Amino acid sequence: MWRIVFRFINFYFTADTRYTVHSPFVFDFVKNVLEDTRLFYAYHSIETHRKFLLKNHKKIEVTDLGAGSKYSKQKQRSLRQIAKSALSSPRFCRILFKLCHHYQAQRILEMGTSLGISAAYLHSADTRARLITMEGCPNIAEEAKKLFKTLKLKKIEIRVGDFEKSLEEALQSLGSADLIFFDGNHRKAPTLAYFEKAMKYAHESSIFIFDDIYWSEEMMETWEQLKQDQRVRLSIDLFDMGLLFFRSEFKEKQHFKLVPWWWKPWRMGFIS
Ligand SMILES: C[S@@+](CC[C@H](N)C(=O)[O-])C[C@H]1O[C@@H](n2cnc3c(N)ncnc32)[C@H](O)[C@@H]1O
Numbered sequence: 001m002w003r004i005v006f007r008f009i010n011f012y013f014t015a016d017t018r019y020t021v022h023s024p025f026v027f028d029f030v031k032n033v034l035e036d037t038r039l040f041y042a043y044h045s046i047e048t049h050r051k052f053l054l055k056n057h058k059k060i061e062v063t064d065l066g067a068g069s070k071y072s073k074q075k076q077r078s079l080r081q082i083a084k085s086a087l088s089s090p091r092f093c094r095i096l097f098k099l100c101h102h103y104q105a106q107r108i109l110e111m112g113t114s115l116g117i118s119a120a121y122l123h124s125a126d127t128r129a130r131l132i133t134m135e136g137c138p139n140i141a142e143e144a145k146k147l148f149k150t151l152k153l154k155k156i157e158i159r160v161g162d163f164e165k166s167l168e169e170a171l172q173s174l175g176s177a178d179l180i181f182f183d184g185n186h187r188k189a190p191t192l193a194y195f196e197k198a199m200k201y202a203h204e205s206s207i208f209i210f211d212d213i214y215w216s217e218e219m220m221e222t223w224e225q226l227k228q229d230q231r232v233r234l235s236i237d238l239f240d241m242g243l244l245f246f247r248s249e250f251k252e253k254q255h256f257k258l259v260p261w262w263w264k265p266w267r268m269g270f271i272s
Pocket of ligand 1: 065
């Protein structure tokens with residue numbers, strides 16, 4: 001617990017705001033994604049369902065193919081426990097929505113569906129876009145399917161199985177990927193292997209999003225290694241997620257840590 005607090009403090013003091021970035025692309029990202037506070041209609045209905053999940057004591061048998069939960073190693077877990085520990089936060093999910101919305105992602109892949117909350121956000125930004133989401137645990141996937149049905153998100157395609165097998169198939173089916181959310185197996189070797197596979201389907205404007213980049217020493221190392229990959233032209237660290245961009249318009253490779261301006265109001269220049 002304390003480790004993550006220290007990591008956050010270190011991140012916070014080294015992070016930029018829109019007032020200290022010079023890249024037009026990054027400024028646009030901060031303005032239209034990170035700091036866009038509009039409340040879209042979809043947020044409310046998805047969050048209502050998250051609340052139901054947080055109160056649901058129904059137990060299911062869980063098959064864990066990833067690094068698992070730091071807090072529970074039980075086989076039988078309630079939906080409430082899963083919702084509390086595995087799902088991305090509302091702030092995080094809103095950023096996913098805004099990324100899809102602002103960059104008009106049409107071919108989206110999610111690795112790690114869990115109960116379907118982040119997939120619902122990814123899809124709600126544009127329900128005409130194609131979204132494939134992958135989950136290894138069949139019982140969890142069943143619960144996600146129920147959520148998609150309730151939210152009337154009929155077009156979400158859920159693939160059940162180990163990423164080892166399902167990733168290549170899903171990527172082939174998409175043809176190329178505009179946005180990939182890596183939120184499954186929080187270990188170094190598999191994450192780097194998934195990245196390599198995914199890169200074959202990436203293009204100029206693809207966006208890769210990695211969850212929990214400060215979750216463990218191993219994930220911090222993984223993030224550093226991903227940033228150093230020569231195909232990566234820009235990285236953005238938001239603490240709870242890391243984003244990679246591959247656009248050749250970025251002549252010099254750049255790395256940013258970013259927070260919204262209201263986290264550091266003195267950076268506006270009124271107070272120095
Ligand atoms: C952190 S949860 C995903 C949370 C979800 N994206 C959200 O924010 O609502 C990760 C999920 O990935 C699944 N997973 C982990 N490793 C996997 C693997 N190797 N193959 C398939 N699924 C895997 C787990 O079963 C778990 O449900």
